[in-house]
Amino acid sequence: MHTDTILIVDFGSQYTQLIARRIRELEVYSEIVPFDEPLEITKNVKGIILSGGPKSVYEADAYHFDDSIFKQDIPMLGICYGMQIIVKYFGGHVEKHDTKEYGKALVDIIKPNALFEGLKSSETTWMSHGDRVVKTSDNFDVLAESNHIISAIKHRDKDIYGLQFHPEVNHTQHGVKVLKNFVYHICQATAGWKMRDYMHESVETIRSVVGSEKVLLGLSGGVDSSVAAVLLHQALGEQLTCVFVDHGLLRHEEADTVERVFKEYYQMHFVRVDAKEKFLSALKGVTDPEQKRKTIGKLFIDVFKETAASLGDFKYLAQGTLYTDIIESGTKTATTIKSHHNVGGLPKELGFDLIEPLNSLFKDEVRKLGDALNMPKEIVYRQPFPGPGLAIRVLGEITEAKLEMSRKCDHIMHQVIKADGLEDLIWQYFIVITNAKTVGVMGDKRTYGYVAALRAVTSLDGMTADWARIPYDTLANIASRIVNEVDGVNRIVYDITSKPPGTIEWE
Ligand code: XMP
DSSP: OOOSEEEEEESSOTTHHHHHHHHHHTTOEEEEEETTSOOOOOTTEEEEEEOOOSSOTTSTTOOOOOGGGGGSSSOEEEETHHHHHHHHHTTOEEEEEEEEEEEEEEEEEOSOOGGGTTOOSEEEEEEEEEEEEEEOOTTEEEEEEETTEEEEEEESSSSEEEESSOTTSTTSTTHHHHHHIIIIIISOOOOOOOHHHHHHHHHHHHHHHHTTOOEEEEOOSSHHHHHHHHHHHHHHGGGEEEEEEEOSOOOTTHHHHHHIIIIIISOOEEEEEEOHHHHHHHTTTOOOHHHHHHHHHHHHHHHHHHHHHHHOOOOEEEOOOOHHHHHHHOOSSSOOSOOOHHHHTOOTTOOSEEEOTTTTOOHHHHHHHHHHTTOOHHHHTSOOOOTTGGGGTBOSSOOHHHHHHHHHHHHHHHHHHHHTTOGGGOSEEEEEEEEEEEEEEETTEEEEEEEEEEEEEEESSSSSEEEOOOOHHHHHHHHHHHHHHSTTEEEEEEOOOOBTTSOSSOO
8 A cells, every 4th residue: 555665674773664664754654673584575566675773794693584575676775784684795995993983974965866866076975983994896886985995886887876874864964865865856756745644543443453442541741641542532432441550750730730731621531640759659769770761651551551450351551652752772783872761661461562663763753743643843842851750860869859949940941941932943851860979159158959951852753852042041040040049059050962962851
């Protein structure tokens, strides 16, 4: 039923889903296939992309895959590790190098070609590799170099291309143009896939999987679980019950707002569970970030189980897990960065079957889905908020006093940013209460209080991010209000780390 399709062979890159999503943004359907599964080349398949990955092609544990695809007459693009696979297959040479290329790199196009159509002769790109191609076989042309390192190649007689840089990340300035050239011109795929299609497909899939069973959804009020709730409600109506666990780790007045929206506006089956005490006592003495995440994730499920048992017979547990949550928690091929609340904390003996209708989407795609579902803008365009809530924004041990500081500081930051008209320009902003204390002076008296860090980032999908260039006056206003209004905080710092190498949250 799908229109033209691009297959993406996944070798474990952090960015594989980003490639898929970029192709879908071009309104061409794309599908990710793990490297060790057979590729089904139907007539709709117009091209194949080989993803990057953490391995080295020359090592014994390099991924083995069905290389008969190279004999197919189908356009192919290898990205990073994907390009190195192509080089090795055709008899070129890849080597480990002492100097790695991470981050921005200027690439010089030395041979004009269809992939780089419309680009300048020198382009800003994003690299992330340790190995490099030192030589291609004779049947390849080098299309581009960065600092004399081969960064793009093409087979002389076939539409097989390789890129050392990542066209899928935003920091590659004209990456979308490169992918467009590949998809539309080289593969000759035509656009025809939209978010509304995804919505209809999801509704149908949910109905056919669930049948007449009952589904329990963990609703946090954040964008992800809210969109999942509305999507599931559309598919299942009365079969869905939303459970909102108030774990006491939420922001200013958040719990009441969530209840109002879903209970009154959407008229869903909505159960609010007050579990603040339980969470605080489980977190007592826990300081390690991973331990916090796992403790919260596990307790969340326990509370769910208890609630479900008291509510009746549920077969399914639905969650608003995103692709980012999965990839950053580690997959078969990618390495773990953080155990995201919805994934890492799940005990094996869950007792429910899981439904995760958003687990192939990125945050901004979820928002598009929310729009396709006609959801109110104030829900769909809310900032992302992590499942473990303020627990990972209060460093070290969680206490009610620190949580209260965090809520007050966060509320002030939101008020000032809104008043200064910056709300739509910043992707995500919040306060981190650090566990460092410093000396200050107020009204001639010595103070000894916590350092609060302001974090504000621009991003499109949470995979990469840059710190927001907030005007000094706004920063000054936030800092002075916090120090004056929030007991226990006496110093403010601004976090200017991008992702990578930092992550957006501090824990
Ligand atoms: P990091 O800190 O990994 O965050 O750069 C990327 C995005 O994900 C959000 N985040 C989470 N979301 N459960 C969630 O649902 C989590 O455990 C979690 N941890 C981080 C974070 O706020 C950012 O938007």
